Amino acid sequence: MREQKEPWRCPVCGWTAPEDRKNESWDHCPNCLAGIHEEETEDGICGGILEPVSVWIREDDSWQIIGRCRLCGGMEEMSMTAWDNRMKILSIAARPLSQPPFPIERVQELTKLMGGRGEIGGNSDEQRK
Ligand SMILES: [Zn+2]
Ligand SMILES: [Zn+2]
Numbered sequence: 001m002r003e004q005k006e007p008w009r010c011p012v013c014g015w016t017a018p019e020d021r022k023n024e025s026w027d028h029c030p031n032c033l034a035g036i037h038e039e040e041t042e043d044g045i046c047g048g049i050l051e052p053v054s055v056w057i058r059e060d061d062s063w064q065i066i067g068r069c070r071l072c073g074g075m076e077e078m079s080m081t082a083w084d085n086r087m088k089i090l091s092i093a094a095r096p097l098s099q100p101p102f103p104i105e106r107v108q109e110l111t112k113l114m115g116g117r118g119e120i121g122g123n124s125d126e127q128r129k
Helices: 086-093 104-127
Strands: 049-057 063-069 075-079
Touching: 049 075, 049 086, 063 086
Parallel strands: none
Antiparallel strands: 049 063, 063 075
C-alpha cells in the first residue's frame, strides 16, 4: 500500500530509479544491493537497512540475495534482477567463510538452548527424592 510517487532512492549509495522505471517497486538497490527491511513489527515497519551478506542460487536457478537488517538483525531474501551490479554480487559470493552470513551470537544461543534441555531432565530427577 505504499505510494510510489517519488522514485525509489537508495539510502546507502543514493542510487535513484530511472524516470521510466520509477513506479516499479524496488526491494533492493541494484547498485549496492542494500534494501529496506519492511517487516512489520509492533512499532510499525522496521525500516532498517538490509545489508547484502550472501547470495545463493535456488533450485530453479534464480539468484537470491540475502540481506541482514542493521536495525533488528532480521534476514530477508531479495530476488536478483537483471539490473543488479554483477561485480558487487560476485564480490559477495566470493566472501570468505570467516564472515558467516548470520550472527555468531545466535549460534551460541542455540547451543545454550540445547544444553539447557539436558539440565531440565536432571532437575526432575532431583524432585523425585
Ligand atoms: Zn545503493
Ligand atoms: Zn529490521
